[in-house]
Amino acid sequence: MTETETLFAPASGFGRAAVSVIRVSGPAAGQVLVALGGPLPPPRRMSLRTLRDPADGTELDRALVAWFPGPDTYSGEDMVELHLHGGAAVRMGVLTALARMPGCRAAGPGAFTRRAVLNGRMDFVEAEAVADLIDAETEGQRRQALRQLDGALSRQVAAWRAEAIDCLAAAEAALDFSDEGDVDDACLDAALFGRAVALREDIATALHDGRRGERLREGFFVVLAGAPNAGKSTLLNALSRRDVAIISDVPGTTRDAIEVRLDLGGLPVFLVDTAGLRDTAEPVEAEGILRSRARIGAADLVLALVPPDGAMPDLGAAEVRTLTVHTKADLFAGSLQDTSPGVLAVSARTGAGLEALLDAIQSEAEAGLGTGDALVTRARHRAALESCIAHLDRLLAGQGALPELAAEDLRLAVRSLGEVGGHVGVEDVMDRLFSGFCIGK
Numbered sequence: 001m002t003e004t005e006t007l008f009a010p011a012s013g014f015g016r017a018a019v020s021v022i023r024v025s026g027p028a029a030g031q032v033l034v035a036l037g038g039p040l041p042p043p044r045r046m047s048l049r050t051l052r053d054p055a056d057g058t059e060l061d062r063a064l065v066a067w068f069p070g071p072d073t074y075s076g077e078d079m080v081e082l083h084l085h086g087g088a089a090v091r092m093g094v095l096t097a098l099a100r101m102p103g104c105r106a107a108g109p110g111a112f113t114r115r116a117v118l119n120g121r122m123d124f125v126e127a128e129a130v131a132d133l134i135d136a137e138t139e140g141q142r143r144q145a146l147r148q149l150d151g152a153l154s155r156q157v158a159a160w161r162a163e164a165i166d167c168l169a170a171a172e173a174a175l176d177f178s179d180e181g182d183v184d185d186a187c188l189d190a191a192l193f194g195r196a197v198a199l200r201e202d203i204a205t206a207l208h209d210g211r212r213g214e215r216l217r218e219g220f221f222v223v224l225a226g227a228p229n230a231g232k233s234t235l236l237n238a239l240s241r242r243d244v245a246i247i248s249d250v251p252g253t254t255r256d257a258i259e260v261r262l263d264l265g266g267l268p269v270f271l272v273d274t275a276g277l278r279d280t281a282e283p284v285e286a287e288g289i290l291r292s293r294a295r296i297g298a299a300d301l302v303l304a305l306v307p308p309d310g311a312m313p314d315l316g317a318a319e320v321r322t323l324t325v326h327t328k329a330d331l332f333a334g335s336l337q338d339t340s341p342g343v344l345a346v347s348a349r350t351g352a353g354l355e356a357l358l359d360a361i362q363s364e365a366e367a368g369l370g371t372g373d374a375l376v377t378r379a380r381h382r383a384a385l386e387s388c389i390a391h392l393d394r395l396l397a398g399q400g401a402l403p404e405l406a407a408e409d410l411r412l413a414v415r416s417l418g419e420v421g422g423h424v425g426v427e428d429v430m431d432r433l434f435s436g437f438c439i440g441k
Helices: 029-037 088-099 111-118 124-135 139-149 152-176 190-207 212-218 232-240 283-298 354-369 379-397 403-421 426-434
Strands: 006-010 019-025 047-052 059-068 079-085 104-106 220-225 258-264 267-273 301-306 322-326 343-345
Touching: 006 029, 006 088, 006 111, 019 029, 019 088, 019 111, 029 047, 029 059, 029 079, 029 088, 059 088, 079 088, 088 104, 111 124, 124 139, 124 152, 124 403, 139 152, 139 212, 139 267, 152 190, 152 379, 152 403, 190 379, 212 267, 212 354, 220 232, 220 283, 220 354, 232 258, 232 267, 232 301, 232 354, 258 354, 267 354, 301 354, 322 354, 343 354, 379 403
Parallel strands: 006 104, 220 267, 220 301, 301 322, 322 343
Antiparallel strands: 006 019, 019 079, 047 059, 059 079, 258 267
C-alpha cells in the first residue's frame, strides 16, 4: 500500500462510559505509544501505563494499552489500542495530543477497514460484512454478516472465477498456439462451452434466491391495509405494544404511513400503518391514499383488515402476498373460531388472536428472508454476477463465432466476477463502500 500517514480515531461510542477505546494504525503507531506512555509493552498484551501529552508532559490518563505489530493485525499494519477512562474530557485530551504528533491524522469513516483491504487482510465482501455486523440489529442479520465475514461468498466467487479463468486460458491457448502440435481447436470445442454452461447455471442458481440476503439487510415490510376505521392503527399499537399511532373514530385520521420495527424470531420486520382506502375528494386524504397504494405495491406482505361489517379492502391491482385478518373480533360472537383456513381473527382490545397473527407474520418473514444463509447480500454483488451471466450468455449464443470474440466474452466474465471481491475497479467501489462506515472502523 502507499498510504503512509498514521491514523487515529475513537473505536467506541461517544458519551459517558466506563471505558473509551482509541485505535491508532500506521507506520508511526509504535512511536506514538512510546511518546504517550514510554517503552513498548509486550505485543498483544494489555499493560497499564500513565499517558502524558508529549508537548508538555501533562498527565492525560492512566490507561490500559495494547501494542499490535503488523502485518498480522486488523489493518495489516502496526496498531495500538488505548483503553481510557470513558469521560469526554479524557478522550478529547488524548485525541488532541494525537492530532499534534507528526505524521498523524484523524481517521475518516471506514479508514482502518479500507487499509485492511489495501493490505490484503480482507476483500470487499468481507469489508462489507464488517459494516453489516456493526449495523446488525437482529439475530438473522448478525448470522448473515458473520457468514459473509467468514468468507462464504468470497470462497464461492473465487471458485467461479478460477473456473472462468481456466476456460479463458483454454480459449487463449487455442488462439495463441494454434500452430503447436499439443494445442488444437479442441480448446474451443463443445467441452469448453459445456463448462461455460455449467458455470452459468451455477451462478444463476445462486441468484435465484428471491433477494433474501438484500431483504434481510433492509427488513421485511408488512403493510396494514383496510377501509377507514377497520382497526389498522389500533392493531399497530397492539402488535408493537406501545402507542405509536393516533386512534380515533373519525374516518381518515391516518394520513401518512407510520412504521414500527419489530424483531420476530431474529428477523427485522417493519409494520406499516397506512391511510384508510376509500374514495374521497379531500386532497390531503387523497394524497395519503395514493401513498398507501404505493406502499401496498412495494410490500413483502399485506394484512388485509376486514372489520365486523365484512367490507374487504380494495387493494387494486397490487400483486403481493396477502393475509386476511378480521379485526374487532370481540364484537361478533364466534369469530375467532369460525374463520376459514388461512384467515385470522384478532381483537386488539382483548388481545385474542394477536399471538397467532405474529406467528403468521414471522412464518412469512422466514419464508421470504431465510435465516441468514443467503449467499448474495448486496445489490452490488447481484449486479456483478448478473453481468457475468450476461457475458456467458453472449459467449454461448455465439458458438461458432470468431474465437477472438469467445475469448473476449470469457475475459469480461472473469472481470465481472473480480468486481465482487475487489480484484478490478478498486477505487470506485472502495469510495462507495467505505463512505457508509462509522469513524473508528
